[in-house]
Amino acid sequence: MSKHDLSNSKPLSRNLMILYGLPHLTHAIVILPLALFIPSFYADELGLPMASVGLAIAASRFLDILIDPIVGVMSDKMRTRWGRRKPWLAVGTPLLIVCAWMVFVPGKDVSITYLFVWSSLLYLAYTFVDLPYKAWGAELSTDYAERSRVTAWREAFGFFGQMLFLAILIVMTIKGVTDVRLQLMAIAILIVVIQPLLVMATLWKVPEREPEILATVDLQPVANEAIFKKTWQALRVMAQNQAFLRTLAAVVLFGTAVLMQATLHRFVLNHVVKAPDLFAPMIMAENFISILCLPVWIWVSDKLGKHRAISLCALWIALWSVFLPLVGEGDTVLYVALILLRGSSLASIFFLSSSIGADVVDFDTVASGRQRTGLYFSIWGVASKLAIGLGVLLGTSLPSLFGFDPTQAIHTSSSITALLAIYGWVPCVIMLFGVPFLWNFPIDKQLQQALRHKISAGGIAEDLNDIGK
Numbered sequence: 042m043s044k045h046d047l048s049n050s051k052p053l054s055r056n057l058m059i060l061y062g063l064p065h066l067t068h069a070i071v072i073l074p075l076a077l078f079i080p081s082f083y084a085d086e087l088g089l090p091m092a093s094v095g096l097a098i099a100a101s102r103f104l105d106i107l108i109d110p111i112v113g114v115m116s117d118k119m120r121t122r123w124g125r126r127k128p129w130l131a132v133g134t135p136l137l138i139v140c141a142w143m144v145f146v147p148g149k150d151v152s153i154t155y156l157f158v159w160s161s162l163l164y165l166a167y168t169f170v171d172l173p174y175k176a177w178g179a180e181l182s183t184d185y186a187e188r189s190r191v192t193a194w195r196e197a198f199g200f201f202g203q204m205l206f207l208a209i210l211i212v213m214t215i216k217g218v219t220d221v222r223l224q225l226m227a228i229a230i231l232i233v234v235i236q237p238l239l240v241m242a243t244l245w246k247v248p249e250r251e252p253e254i255l256a257t258v259d260l261q262p263v264a265n266e267a268i269f270k271k272t273w274q275a276l277r278v279m280a281q282n283q284a285f286l287r288t289l290a291a292v293v294l295f296g297t298a299v300l301m302q303a304t305l306h307r308f309v310l311n312h313v314v315k316a317p318d319l320f321a322p323m324i325m326a327e328n329f330i331s332i333l334c335l336p337v338w339i340w341v342s343d344k345l346g347k348h349r350a351i352s353l354c355a356l357w358i359a360l361w362s363v364f365l366p367l368v369g370e371g372d373t374v375l376y377v378a379l380i381l382l383r384g385s386s387l388a389s390i391f392f393l394s395s396s397i398g399a400d401v402v403d404f405d406t407v408a409s410g411r412q413r414t415g416l417y418f419s420i421w422g423v424a425s426k427l428a429i430g431l432g433v434l435l436g437t438s439l440p441s442l443f444g445f446d447p448t449q450a451i452h453t454s455s456s457i458t459a460l461l462a463i464y465g466w467v468p469c470v471i472m473l474f475g476v477p478f479l480w481n482f483p484i485d486k487q488l489q490q491a492l493r494h495k496i497s498a499g500g501i502a503e504d505l506n507d508i509g510k
Contacts, residue, residue, distance in 0.1 A: 291476075
């Protein structure tokens with residue numbers, strides 16, 4: 042196990058943050074195709090009904106929602122010689138690899154049931170890996186600004202993973218390999234080879250911080266009849282944590298909007314702009330711009346606070362989404378320019394949201410006396426999965442409702458108009474609804490430092506009003 046010092050007074054080294062972020066490179070390679078590739082692959086290439094594909098993927102996410110809090114609580118309570126979070130990554134990684142292979146490399150005869158079962162198992166395996174991994178990252182640092190850098194490194198690796206995925210598609214296309222089945226098989230092979238190596242490096246080199254339990258908490262075993270009382274107390278504290286509830290609302294709204302557009306990228310390129318070969322290089326360029334702009338949004342976060350920075354990221358996406366319905370056949374320059382402008386804040390939304398999540402856990406630690414990062418991140422996981430499910434469901438069902446059918450060679454003008462409006466304007470409105478939840482967010486740098494002081498002092502707040510709503 043690593044001997045790195047995780048004392049509160051010593052900043053994390055860049056190497057440690059890099060080593061922590063490594064596994065997210067392949068995590069992103071698993072997740073990106075599920076939004077950008079799988080819906081159109083199963084609908085366009087395999088001939089399954091578009092609305093049914095969206096429903097199957099959305100349903101697989103909703104079923105997984107029931108598992109997240111269980112994994113979160115078990116992760117918080119686990120005590121092993123290797124830590125609380127690491128065993129989950131060690132066990133979950135092989136399961137994730139197998140399930141990704143089954144989704145990306147289906148047999149010749151597939152059905153909606155096949156897609157539903159294996160995507161459900163894939164999301165379940167991803168929960169085993171991703172939830173403890175992000176809880177681990179939230180606990181690496183106790184500093185307001187440094188937490189943003191930890192999550193920035195993780196999300197940067199995620200976006201590099203997406204770029205690697207897209208680079209493989211581009212190279213294969215240049216070499217004349219345009220069969221989507223072969224492209225997805227190449228991605229699956231990459232996951233099988235690289236993911237175990239990156240996870241092992243992180244497990245070996247990155248330590249875990251000991252769980253924080255305040256001195257005034259009763260650590261005696263709880264009798265069976267008191268379990269419901271303790272559970273109710275935990276739920277009451279979470280319900281009083283207004284910052285947590287506001288974060289949940291923002292995560293669902295922002296995630297739904299982003300995933301709606303991600304689901305529809307290929308459909309718009311294939312059937313409106315009529316430039317299907319542009320997909321991989323366009324998304325790769327978007328990821329590159331998003332990573333390039335990370336330092337800008339970190340600077341904004343340092344100046345205005347994470348909550349204002351996320352709000353501005355969302356408004357930036359909403360602004361350029363307004364113009365997406367203006368594109369038509371052959372408008373490749375306009376379309377790519379809009380996607381790049383829109384995408385320059387995507388990575389920042391994800392890393393800043395995770396950083397705020399760590400601050401909200403500090404609130405709960407002061408209020409309850411226990412560090413329940415896994416439980417909180419499991420609820421955020423539920424919100425994220427709800428957002429992904431809603432985004433894919435709305436992105437596939439709404440165009441179908443208005444007559445758009447990707448299997449048809451010719452489309453009516455009304456169905457194309459509806460597709461573009463759903464692609465651009467609906468996500469824009471959803472983004473705008475999410476901004477008020479974070480603009481005046483209560484936990485800023487000053488309050489987070491006050492929370493850390495209370496945790497260091499080992500005292501539980503007598504009144505939640507003392508630490509903000």
